[in-house]
Amino acid sequence: MKRAILLMLWLTLAILGGGEHALAHAALVESHPADGASVEEAPATVRLHFNEPVSPLVVSLTDARGQVHRGLHAAVRNEVLEVAIPGDLPRGSHVLSYRVASGDGHPIGGSVVFSIGAPTGSAPTPGVEGNQAVRRSLWLARVALYLGLFAGVGGTFFQAWLAPGRKAGRVERILTGFVVLGIVAATMSLGLQGVDALGETPASLGTVAAWAAGWRTSFGPTSAIGAVALLLAGMGLRGQMGWRRVCTISAMAGVGLSLAWSGHASAAAPQWLTRPAVFLHAVGVAYWIGALIPLVFAIRQAPAVALPVVRRFSTGALMAVAMLTLAGLVLAAIQVEAPANLTGTDYGRVLIAKTILVITLLGLAALNRMRLTPALASPGGTDGRWLVRSVAVEIVLSVAILALVGLWRFTPPPRALAASAEATASASVHLHSPRIMAQVTLSPGRAGVTRARIVIASGRAEPTSPKEVILVLARPEAGIEAIARPARRDGRQGWLVEGLVLPQAGAWQVRVDILVDDFEKSSLEGSISIRP
Template identity: 50%
Template sequence: MRKGCRQVDRDSNGRQERRRLQIPGSSAETSGAENTLTKGNGDASRHPLASVVRLAAALICLGLAMLAGGGQAFAHAALVESVPADGAVLQVRPAIVHLRFNEPVSPLVVRLIDARGGIREDLSVMMHDHSIGIAIPENLPSGSHILSYRVTSADGHPVAGSMIFSIGHISTSADKPAETSERPIHSLLWLARLVFYLGAFVGAGGALFVTWVAPSLRLLLVGRVLRGFLAAGIAAAIVSIGLQGLDALGRPFVDFPSGAVWLAGLATAFGTSAILASTAFALAFASLLARGGSRRALSLAALAGVGLAFAASGHASAATPQWLMRPVMFLHAVAVAYWVGALLPLAVVVRRFPSQAQPVIRRFSGVAVAAVAVLTATGLMLAYVQVEAPKNLFDTDYGLVLLAKLILVAALLALASVNRVLLTPGLEVSRDKSRHRLGRTIAIEIGLAALVLMVVGLWRFTPPPRALETSRAAAASPVSLHIHMPSIMAGLMVSPGHVGSSQVRIALSSPASRPLDAKGVTLILSRPADGIEPIERSARKVGGNAWQVDNLVLPLAGPWQIRLEVLISDFDKTSLEGTLVVRP
């Protein structure tokens, strides 16, 4: 056949058009057919997918602006208790400082700044369940010491803080280290996480669609685009490990090439997820290049890898009971990948293969109904575990992000229903008109799905209400203090132990821990450094060796000097002194 021969054909509206004859399956045929993706009504910029690209760029800028202008980001684990308490004044050096969190943590960096300004980092750290114990060196000088710590929680997020304890007396120069801005790292983490999501759901999910739902169609351009998403996803997973290490160690971006940073990132739970996801992306990439039955096996393995990656880390997979939450997270991620991954290939099928669009959509919908049911059920279960109470939807940053996600997902479901009930059946009656409408709605679905992924990325920086509730419960728990002298011991319990009105219960005992009866107890609190003169309250006896002070107002947080005046008999009076640390 001569290269210049032409034939007359008719388009979908019955109009004659002249085009060159092409060898079936040739690259020229493919490029000519797939160029319809950019041809709209004579202007590429008017195509719905072009609008999606512009929308995605605008949404990325919006997400970065939200992170740059937002307030402090919170980790997902919380310190429940420290022994000794923050701000405590001790007579002798504590052998070990215990830090108890609301979930298991692993230490990353522990640093002690002593009263003379010396920095000690070679501290022995022990882990046990939700607590870590930090051995304190023996040769500490008198004064105030700062113990700074940075740990990673079970969901892979770093937790940083400092506590002060004093030996003998308080040093006026002991100030906690100033917090450094982490917003640039957080912005990069969010952007890398977004590309990671696109690789997982668009790339791996799209590969499943191409190999299982539409294996007979020559979706060459789609294959190239999906391979691009998968390659970007692998790069994002690798970069995220380094960024995770920077965030975990609290290092600036200039330390990105440091080996310690990358090792710290790999040591977090996200390091495992990144390795699993990269493997899944590579399998999906291979499925788009393979031939025969291996294509399906590779894409199915890739989908399973995506589910495992999301089940391996994150605040949802770290919630209890993990034997239930991890499989739920696996199913949720797989369902999302099936649904979101189908959108881009479907848009191409509707535009390029209108005669085959309906059977392809029918095959996709047969599983999509079950996938949406799984997605909805698992999503509600995850939300119930994380949010715990309806009020937390409106009172917490996590809840507001969840509300935004629910609104967007509801819009997606509504569009999917319109496509299934109204537009897809119309392909048989008015193919060209329904094809354009269906293509537009799928393009809108792609934009909404991208927005959902951008919103979900913000969860990396918001603690779930279940973690906040633990912190609130710890803040409301009583503060205890034990004071002992050679002849008497006293245990104090201050409820709730934070600024405001509190109740103080006092239990007296002998050095042998036997109840000690007394004739009177007076409680005296003072803060000489802040110019607060002694606050004196008489305790009332409530039975046996127990005494109580009601409605004691503590106006300031931090350490208070406390003195107990105990009248043991008409001729015997003794005093006990200690430091009580009041929470904010």
């Protein structure tokens, strides 16, 4: 057990202290105009297509004169972000910089360079910098929020439903402290989330922009629902028993809903499975962890009198443990994807450490149920000291597990890393004429079976809706003549060609035939490089 706790501490320091770049889960699939493309006229909009839905945080444009245009209008539709571009841009190269929040609340930033006429140079693409003080504060706030939700809400549920006849006293004060801690942590987490999303320092926590950015991420509803659940739990510490039970069971539902609203697991597909799994997992954890502190006080005060309470908790714990274990296994399978990712990723290593501590916790729970709890009822049996010690160790292990879970805020799961890698491994080419342009993206951009996505727009990058689009690829020097495939419409401007087979790597000729209307047809030509 000592080794497991030391491993947890090592992982905490390694992940929080190692590396300045925050890991993000969304990835830019393509842009229109494409990164590095040259167009004849200034586009009315620039469209950024990501591999998952995003929320805009900051968008700015640095034009060819070096002037920075801020406050650009940005509209988002699921995975596509459309940014309105000023109409008076000079000829030359321009840099559109963006920061968006992915579906699980993580920030991602980058830049797209496009030129009007001839290029005049480009600026480097900025990365997403992670401030170490912000990351440590985020981790502490997240762990404190977990303690409030699980120990505070779960503890008040225990008092109302499993130990209704016991006087609260000191336990009530302790649970009130956890509830207050959780409310403060939920509030601070929201602001810190915004600071991290904007790539700012802790000093910007006092600005409205940081809190607004935090609310725009998926963590905004999580913090709000969590705070409501904590307030209900606090109300459930006083009053008539019926009122207390209504408040505490509502608070437990709020715990599940809060944690199912955002985060790695909730953002994974299929969400009809992952979100309910997170909900059940969170409620099961709150039932278990929330009972530990009240149990210690109950057993210490009167072991024999506490026996019915312990037995009621133990009966419910069987269902709670089964529920959280099954949900945890489902979520782990979806997130990890392959056994090799357990040791090959930070996420997997955190999961291994957590599993070690959970198995130890389950072993103690089994010991308590089979040996130490029955000893309370035996004639001349134990005075409960060993059971108290065992539950105290459970509390320590639970805190260590929550500390590990807090690290998942900074460790993308393997399934997200795989999705980002696939998105960034595509091949893309921008084709244009004065009247019309097309962005062709092959995913993956290597030889074999691939999928082509074509985005059509006018010469000023304005939306257009052609009647028909045909993709033609050829490699004459290798004896491969034209491979023509009709595209099917995918959304307002996108067209798809599924199951496209490119047998060889190298440079391919690409042509897009566009039937604009019944009287106009355009053909755009270029080349695209396919990897082995």
